[in-house]
Amino acid sequence: MAVVTGASRGLGAGLAARFAEAGLALGLCARHEPPVPDGAAERAVTAAVDVTDPDAVDRFADAVVERLGRIDLWVNNAGLLAPIGPLRDVDPGELRANIEVNVLGVLHGSATFARHVRSRPGGGTLVNITSGAATRAYAGWAAYCAAKAAVDHATRVVALEEADSGLRAFAVAPGVVDTDMQALIRATPPERFPSVDRFHRIREEGAYNSPAWVADHVLGLLDAPPDAPVVQRVPDEPR
Numbered sequence: 225m226a227v228v229t230g231a232s233r234g235l236g237a238g239l240a241a242r243f244a245e246a247g248l249a250l251g252l253c254a255r256h257e258p259p260v261p262d263g264a265a266e267r268a269v270t271a272a273v274d275v276t277d278p279d280a281v282d283r284f285a286d287a288v289v290e291r292l293g294r295i296d297l298w299v300n301n302a303g304l305l306a307p308i309g310p311l312r313d314v315d316p317g318e319l320r321a322n323i324e325v326n327v328l329g330v331l332h333g334s335a336t337f338a339r340h341v342r343s344r345p346g347g348g349t350l351v352n353i354t355s356g357a358a359t360r361a362y363a364g365w366a367a368y369c370a371a372k373a374a375v376d377h378a379t380r381v382v383a384l385e386e387a388d389s390g391l392r393a394f395a396v397a398p399g400v401v402d403t404d405m406q407a408l409i410r411a412t413p414p415e416r417f418p419s420v421d422r423f424h425r426i427r428e429e430g431a432y433n434s435p436a437w438v439a440d441h442v443l444g445l446l447d448a449p450p451d452a453p454v455v456q457r458v459p460d461e462p463r
């Protein structure tokens with residue numbers, strides 16, 4: 225059984241679809257209630273949940289467990305890129321919103337899942353979706369880069385704190401996936417995002433990782449060897 229946050233569109237919806245194909249029961253949330261993947265109606269719980277609200281995340285987990293039983297895999301995927309532009313120019317409210325979703329949202333989901341794993345026997349797998357921007361600095365993405373770096377390091381902390389409960393924690397950078405987030409990047413003028421050409425080129429070359437490819441990498445983590453790195457990048461999909 226798997227939970228995916230930010231499952232209303234983009235990578236999260238694609239992860240959910242692949243997990244459903246693999247036969248997993250699903251708990252899916254986003255601010256807009258996510259669609260149920262094909263064939264999963266009998267084994268899916270969907271809800272409108274804002275991951276910045278820790279109580280709402282807890283209530284969602286309780287509803288999922290009540291209906292579908294124990295959660296084996298929890299994917300904190302919900303995220304946002306904005307604001308884009310030099311830090312000196314961006315709106316402080318947008319900065320706050322970025323950190324609330326990308327950092328606090330991931331911390332709330334991680335905490336909820338860690339408590340769940342300790343509430344029943346057996347371990348669990350936590351996957352926090354990070355980005356290459358955690359380690360590569362992009363002018364125009366101060367909040368996003370800072371947030372994803374925080375996700376990487378917080379995931380290392382959770383991996384240490386929860387090892388004795390059998391919880392394995394990973395931060396997984398999916399590579400470039402063609403979603404609304406990519407459309408927003410391509411629509412940004414170079415004055416606000418000087419690296420925009422790179423993303424136009426990726427589009428021209430179709431050099432994306434599909435959500436199904438990312439999902440298969442995540443599913444592989446359910447049997448990760450003990451020495452698997454906490455912070456990982458999904459390899460480029462062969463084409």
Ligand SMILES: NC(=O)c1ccc[n+]([C@@H]2O[C@H](COP(=O)([O-])OP(=O)(O)OC[C@H]3O[C@@H](n4cnc5c(N)ncnc54)[C@H](OP(=O)(O)O)[C@@H]3O)[C@@H](O)[C@H]2O)c1
Pocket residue numbers: 229230231232233234235236253254255256257273274275276300301302303304325329353354355356397398399400401402403404405406
């Ligand atoms: N696309 C890429 O190339 C790429 C590369 C590296 C990393 N990532 C990461 O992959 C993840 C998914 O990105 P994406 O490209 O699929 O983005 P997206 O198309 O913009 O989708 C973002 C998802 O997050 C949800 N979300 C946003 N704020 C939320 C909140 N406060 N509470 C709950 N859900 C919220 C959105 O749903 P609602 O609007 O319904 O809430 C949506 O389902 C993100 O963590 C992103 O940083 C993406």
